[in-house]
Amino acid sequence: xxxxxxxxxxxxxxxxxxxxxxxxYSNSASQSFFWYRQDCRKEPKLLMSVYxxxxxxxxxxxxxxxxxxxxSLLIRDSKLSDSATYLCVVxxxxxxxxxxxxxxxxAVQP
Amino acid sequence: EAGVAQSPRYKIxxxxxxxxxxxxxxxxxxxxxxxxQILGQGPKLLIQFQNNGVVDxxxxxxxxxxxxxxxxxxxxxxxQPAKLEDSAVYLCASSLxxxxxxxxxxQYFGPGTRLTVT
Numbered sequence: 001x002x003x004x005x006x007x008x009x010x011x012x013x014x015x016x017x018x019x020x021x022x023x024x025y026s027n028s029a030s031q032s033f034f035w036y037r038q039d040c041r042k043e044p045k046l047l048m049s050v051y052x053x054x055x056x057x058x059x060x061x062x063x064x065x066x067x068x069x070x071x072s073l074l075i076r077d078s079k080l081s082d083s084a085t086y087l088c089v090v091x092x093x094x095x096x097x098x099x100x101x102x103x104x105x106x107a108v109q110p
Numbered sequence: 111e112a113g114v115a116q117s118p119r120y121k122i123x124x125x126x127x128x129x130x131x132x133x134x135x136x137x138x139x140x141x142x143x144x145x146x147q148i149l150g151q152g153p154k155l156l157i158q159f160q161n162n163g164v165v166d167x168x169x170x171x172x173x174x175x176x177x178x179x180x181x182x183x184x185x186x187x188x189x190q191p192a193k194l195e196d197s198a199v200y201l202c203a204s205s206l207x208x209x210x211x212x213x214x215x216x217q218y219f220g221p222g223t224r225l226t227v228t
Contacts, residue, residue: 004152008150042221043201043219043220043221043222044153044201044219045219046216046217087152087153089152091215095158095165095166096141096158096205096215096217097155097158097166098143098153098155098217099155100152100153100154101152102150102151102152103151103152
């Protein structure tokens with residue numbers, strides 16, 4: 001079983017739609033959680049950190065459920081420019097080692 | 111501020127040949143990481159340096175892969191001999207040694223080197 005699991009998609013949604021991605025992690029010792037965005041043939045970039053209290057950045061909302069070992073990302077009012085792969089990432093802690101999921105591909109259609 | 115630099119951007123070699131990749135991290139970043147990203151997968155950490163010391167190389171195939179960061183700044187990753195399954199993008203990332211204001215160490219990635227082994 002992979003340590004971080006995501007639905008690879010693709011998720012094809014129309015502009016303006018709301019879309020949600022989910023992710024589960026298996027190591028209960030994981031300490032920090034993130035969503036990274038990776039555009040086609042580009043490097044990953046940090047989108048946002050994920051906290052138990054939930055956090056919001058504009059149209060993006062991330063949520064962590066430590067009891068269920070579950071992370072989510074909600075994108076409201078999707079834009080064409082949101083088309084990318086969204087990587088769920090877990091940090092095990094002391095050494096800042098990042099464990100990446102396989103990513104979920106989002107394609108926003110006009 | 112300049113980002114993480116990597117070269118070459120693309121490399122095509124035949125199996126059993128050797129290849130080397132170079133990375134220059136963001137100035138002041140003590141921690142440097144090499145990742146392998148196979149098509150359709152997320153990046154996988156190969157090796158992590160803090161200054162010129164190795165922190166984690168548990169997933170580095172040491173029979174064919176080697177890496178060094180002799181002066182604690184730039185780094186090279188070498189594959190010798192290459193296999194077909196080494197075809198991937200090799201990403202270098204760097205981070206500060208201390209936690210930022212968000213309490214996490216943000217890693218900044220370079221553009222990667224796309225390796226094709228034929």
